[in-house]
Amino acid sequence: MQPSGAKRTVIAAVFTISLIIAGCASTGGVAPQTDGGTNPATLDAGAAIRAADLDAQWPASDWWHAYGDPQLDAWVAAALANSPTLAIAQARVRSAQSLAGVAQADLAPQLKGDLSIERQHWPDNIYYGPGSLANSNTWDNTGALSLSYHLDLWGRDRNAAERALDAAHASAADARAAQLELETNVVRAYIRLSMNYALLDIAESTLDQQRQILALAEHRLKGGLGTQLEVSQADTPIPEYERQVEALQEAIALGQNQLAALAGKGPGAGDAMTRPQLSLAAQASLPSTLPADLLGHRPDVVAARWTVAAQARGIDVAKANFYPNIDLLASLGGFAAAGPLFQFLHASNGGWTAGPAASLPIFDGGRLRAQLGAASAGYDVAVGQYDQTIVNALHQVSDDIVKLRSLSTQTTDAERSVTAARRNYQLATEGYKRGLTDYLNVLTAQSQLLKSQEGVAKIQAEKLAVHAQLVEALGGGLAEPSDGPADADTLPAHGQHGKAAAGTHSASAVAAASVHTAAATAQQ
Structure with missing residues (x-):
């Protein structure tokens, strides 16, 4: 007896489903090899961060205002408005957003x-x-x-759209990182310019002092108290001091050109620049939320987390290709x-x-498994890069804190050195005028005074620059907590490593808990 029409339909449906299931290619056990890489909970934040001031207030995103120089504020604003580098980064963001729109369109009829x-x-x-x-x-x-x-029964199009959107988020974080780098570069260039002005003052003052000593030596020679050798010794350093003055004037001009270039302007824009008037009223210390609300919002950390999320979705896309x-x-x-x-x-x-x-795939020569292997390896790379970014962040913050504390002590010592050297120079000069000492004592005292004055200028500039580096290491100020993806979004939707990775991929959260606990202990 021939089967009825309904039975034939059922038989055909069962046969079709069986063929579909049998035809799905095997993944061959291909999966990510990482279980999250380095566990951030094992990272010791170090004594420098634990001893940081827990009650300090950190600046907002316009952190350069702490230097109290309106001219610097204007140059940073000009750089943010006109920089070709930022324009390129913003164009990349728009491109990534458009590509995300293309992937999103595949979800619609x-x-x-x-x-x-x-x-x-x-x-x-x-x-x-x-x-x-x-x-x-x-x-x-x-x-x-x-x-x-x-x-889209297996979520291929949905995961592809989410992967493209994650890539757009990562591109936006990269643009913020480029903006922060530009801000820091402008501040550093401005600080170097300020330092060169201070060094120029010292060099011109030293040149004036040397010319006065030469005049004194010539006066002593005419009075029969000095020698031609003393006149020659007093005259010899003058060309070198004049060269130093010229070199510092050159450095100032080059610094103005650099600032103009960072602001996306021609060299002539720096000609009207006046002498920097920098100060640092804000405390260079850390807030109690370190690093939970800061390191977790560093642009490079955020970009790395979005990249991990995008690679996780890439694994899901590769797995969906195994199904009809x-x-x-x-x-x-x-x-x-x-x-x-x-x-x-x-x-x-x-x-x-x-x-x-x-x-449906039946025989593909291992192409799908190779694609899944590449996606899994890409995920492992992204996780490793994210973990390394966290390690680098803690390293940079700790280094900058150590430098700031050391520079504060060095500033006090250097200022004491200037006071002593100036007193010694005054005594040597007065003794030389009265014929009580020879010129060698004056030359030695002057050299010591010059070095100590230069040391103070360089230490003060270095302290300002390290403060800028610390702000950059912390991500440029507090940010919104929605910067990065959720922890679950950084894991593949399917796979054997999902549970193992769930507790370790959120590096910023775990590292934050470790450091915050250590800081609270230190406070007690």
Whole structure:
């Protein structure tokens, strides 16, 4: 007995499902090899961070205002508005957002229209015989609407859209990192400019002092108290001091050019720049939320986390390729040949189609497994880079804190050295005037005074620069807590390593807990 129509349908459906399941390619156990890499909970924040001032207030995103120089504020604003580097970074963000829109569009039904209108001349009856088309002109027109919708049963399109969106987020974080780097570079260049002005003052003062000593030596020689050797000794350093003055003037001009370039302007923009008037009223210390609310919002950390999330979605996309694609297709159109212009629009010339379409991998030579392997390896790389970014962040913050504390002590010592050297120089000069000491004592005292004055200027500039480095290491000020992806979004949706990685991929959160606990202990 022949099976009924219903039974035939069931048999066909079972056979089709069995074929689909059997036809799905095997993943071969390919999966990420990392379980999250270095566990940030094992990272010791170090004594420098634990001993930081827990009650300090950290600046906002416009942190350079702490230096109290309106001219610096204007140059940073000009750089943010005109920098070609930032314009490139922002263009990359727009490009990534557009690509995310392209991937998002695959989730929606696709409707496509086709229209073809052709005028055809048929040859004489050499080929077609004495029929009506011989040596005639006709319209051969078609018009159709095609609708397709991918069911996305395995989440391939959804994960591809999320991967593209994660990449756009990472690009936006990279743009913020470029902005922070530009801000820091402008501040550093401005600090160097300020230091060169201070060194120029010292060099010009030293040159004036040397010329006064030369005049004194010549006066002593005329009075019969000095020698030609003393005059020669006093005159010898003057060309070198003049060279130092010229070199510092050159450095100032080059610094102005550098600031103009950072601001996206021509060199002439720096000509009207006045001498910097820098100070640092804000305390260079750390808030109690370190690093939970700061290191976790560093642009490079945020970008690394979004990259991990994008790679996780890439694994999901690669796994979805092992399963069948099922689409719903429909079309409606009209077709007409050898008729009037609008013949194809007549109902009698129309047709339609509708139904599902499926495609599935059966034998692919290992291509899908290789793609999954590449996606898994890319995920491992992203996790490793994220972990290394956290390690580098803690390293930079600790280094800058150590430098700031050391420079504070060095500033006090250097200022004491200047006071002693100035006193020694005054005594040596006065003794030389009275004929109680020779010129060698004056030369030695002057050299000591010059070095100590230069040391103070360089230490003060270095302290300002390290403060800027610390702000950069902390991410440029407090940010919104929604900067990065959720912990679950940094893990593949499927895979053997999901549970193992869940507790370790959130490096900023775990490292934050470790450091915050240590800081609270130190406070108690």
